[in-house]
Amino acid sequence: MDIERQIDxxxxxxxTIALSTLPSPLDSSNSITLGPGLHYDKYTNAFTSHGCGHVREPSSLTYYIDGHRLSVSSLTTGDLILGIVVRRQLESLLVDIGYNELASLSLYDFEGSTKRTKPNVDRGDIIYGRLKIDGECQPQITCVNDDGKADGMxxxxENGYLFSIPIDIANDLIHHDNLLxxxxxxxxxxxxxxxxxxxWIKxxxxxxxxxxxxxxxxxxxxxxxxNQLKTLFQQSLVS
Known part of the structure; x- marks a missing residue:
């Protein structure tokens, strides 16, 4: 059973966030305002997070997730990204890639995927994909190249390890990977x-x-x- 998280x-x-005892967002007489990182599911009457951070209540009945989020201008179409699956829908996935809005990933955007054989993907899985559509609309990602091949995506x-670093350092590693x-x-x-x-490393x-x-x-x-970083690496392996 999932534990309901509390304010802060x-x-x-x-x-799941413990806001369900408060008035529903659909009740206009005393409505809740949800900011970035929070979602209300009218079918389950549950409040859930689609971001990483702390639950904040800046004013009465107003809530958001206080965490680092990317601006739309930080990424461009074609960029490789890492995301965390938040929800599986009938034909697509909602994926947290660090935007204020969840990205959409079609279940047909995997190599070999068809209506009969969709990939086995679920909440919490880590996705390596390419930004398909950016701009003002909901971001979309894909896990195939122009030839329909995975190409590593x-x-x-699940045995790997995911962590975050500054975006400029990530791009430096992508384009200048001598250290790696x-x-x-x-x-x-x-x-x-x-x-x-x-x-993500494994x-x-x-x-x-x-x-x-x-x-x-x-x-x-x-x-x-x-050379200094290689020395640190060797020391870390034996310490």
């Missing part, structure tokens, strides 16, 4: 970097994933040179 608690996408292994190549020559690992500032040992995260966060903090 930290929430993740899909968490899709649902990522150097570390990969020492210990094999998998990595997916999103232009929305999220990174390695055979948990210690390796922790060391990789430490090195990447250190680079984000002070942009040390590659």
């Amino acid at each position: 608690e930290f929430v993740l996408p899909g968490d 899709g649902v990522l292994n 190549q150097e570390l990969g020559n020492e210990i094999p690992y998998e990595i997916a970097i999103g232009a929305n500032g999220r990174i 390695a055979a040992a948990t210690r390796t994933m922790i060391a990789l995260r430490k090195v990447i966060l250190e680079r984000a903090k002070n942009k040390s040179d590659i």
